[in-house]
Amino acid sequence: MTTTAGVNSSTTSALTGSQTSAQASSSVTPTSKALQKAGERIQAAVDTSTTQLSSFGVLKSAVSNIQLAAHALHNLPSTVSTADLRTAASGFAAVFNNAISTAKATASAVGASTVTASAVRAGSELGRAVTVNTATLDAMKKIGFSVLRDGTLMLDAKKFDAAQKADPAAVRTTLAKLGQQVDTAAGQELATGGTVASSLTSLNQLASSLKAQQSALLKAGTAASTSSAASASYGLSAYRANA
Secondary structure: OHHHHHHHHHHHHHHHHHHHHHHHHHOOOHHHHHHHHHHHHHHHHHHHHHHHHHHHHHHHHHHHHHHHHHHHHOOOOOOOOHHHHHHHHHHHHHHHHHHHHHHHHHHHHOOOHHHHHHHHHHHHHHHHHHHOOHHHHHHHHHOOEEEOOOOOEEEOHHHHHHHHHHOHHHHHHHHHHHHHHHHHHHHHHHOOOOHHHHHHHHHHHHHHHHHHHHHHHHHHHHHHHHHHHHHHHHHHHHHHHHO
16 A cells, blocks of 8 residues: 555656646747747837837927927017117027937837938928028128028127118118018928828827737737647646546
């Protein structure tokens, strides 16, 4: 009896050990490995998409700000003081420069070539709005504006003040034209079909698609786990029935 009990105990331990090992092995099946790799790929894409959306959101905000500043510049009241006019001009330059810098930062942060191209294009269109009209550009230079090599603007306050004393009407006219040109360009970027707007639409669609893929993958993983557990349970029941 003792020997038989010992044999039965050893057999049970061996079977239990084999079962545990088999369960551990079956938990990492080819299917689960494939699902894990797919999940990692999708997560990487989600991380990239999140960065792109965040960067383009910042760019949209910067373009919106320059549109507001430009609109204000070409709609200045006739009663605006000399000091306020200079403040408006320098403020416009600062907001414009931020938009140009943001476009460049977005282009370097997003990674994907097509999205990078969109950010570069948005910055280029804003820059072109300043330089496209030769007459306006020449007038800008006369009142102290300079277009730097990186596309940003610099305002010489002394030259601007001198221009206001010499011909205040010309200064107002120049600022109004500059504001109108940039306002139009920024509006086109933000409008449906514009570079910024269309890029955000595409990125949001991609984010939704990736979310759906993650959801589908999660369901597939749950189904695979349930199926594996059911198979293991069936095998154990069969063993017990035949023991």
